[in-house]
Amino acid sequence: MPEIAPSHTAARQGIDVRVRLFASYREAAGTARLDMTVPSGARVGDLLELLAQRIPALLAARGMIAVNQTYVGSDVELHEGDEVAFIPPVSGG
Amino acid sequence: MTRWHSFRQSAVVSGLYRIVEGPIDEIALEDTVRTDADGAVIVFRGVARKFSRGREVVHLEYEAYPEMAEKVMAEIGDEIKERWPVSGIAIVHRTGVLEIGQASVVIAISAPHRGEAFAASQYAIDRLKQVVPIWKKEVWDDGSQWIGWEHQAVH
Numbered sequence: 345m346p347e348i349a350p351s352h353t354a355a356r357q358g359i360d361v362r363v364r365l366f367a368s369y370r371e372a373a374g375t376a377r378l379d380m381t382v383p384s385g386a387r388v389g390d391l392l393e394l395l396a397q398r399i400p401a402l403l404a405a406r407g408m409i410a411v412n413q414t415y416v417g418s419d420v421e422l423h424e425g426d427e428v429a430f431i432p433p434v435s436g437g
Numbered sequence: 438m439t440r441w442h443s444f445r446q447s448a449v450v451s452g453l454y455r456i457v458e459g460p461i462d463e464i465a466l467e468d469t470v471r472t473d474a475d476g477a478v479i480v481f482r483g484v485a486r487k488f489s490r491g492r493e494v495v496h497l498e499y500e501a502y503p504e505m506a507e508k509v510m511a512e513i514g515d516e517i518k519e520r521w522p523v524s525g526i527a528i529v530h531r532t533g534v535l536e537i538g539q540a541s542v543v544i545a546i547s548a549p550h551r552g553e554a555f556a557a558s559q560y561a562i563d564r565l566k567q568v569v570p571i572w573k574k575e576v577w578d579d580g581s582q583w584i585g586w587e588h589q590a591v592h
Contacts, residue, residue: 367572413505433585436571
């Protein structure tokens, strides 16, 4: 877990986002939630790349990604406090 | 049993969208969606099936991203309202362990006439399966698997 930095430091060094993982991704990661710090200006695709180093399953079976509970593309820029959810192919019903 | 609190989104259409952990109270859902102007109430119940892909299922486990699932189900409700003159829509999905025969999802839709209610019900379950962040795990005697990968082409 990254230490909570003073806000002026966070603004210079990066932004903190909350990651949520579900179903097969959650099991592969061994956790449902992660706190991540990404560089300012980072996009959804950058976070996916970063996380996939720890959790290859994210790339092995591509699902969808939601930011703040809305499906987004990989080019969407991340902001401080965003909730980023990695969503394996859904199978409700 | 769960008490449902419907909320009127307009003078005409009510909507109720929930992820729940226990059994779904279908009678309460019917009562929630029906108005005196309606001639039809369709209740669709999706149930846990024993045989899947040639294997025998012991039980199912459902997981959801509850906050987003309820939001996306409400969006499906909005899509339905744009297409058909329905009166009430309720979509409730259960999570956790389900035994064979238990209801995983119940969709109740009321309308003045049956045609709209049937069409809207079919649309609701088809869309739910495409976009709502819920996952099903099949548990067999000798293993288990999250379902969904077979639909990869859709994404």
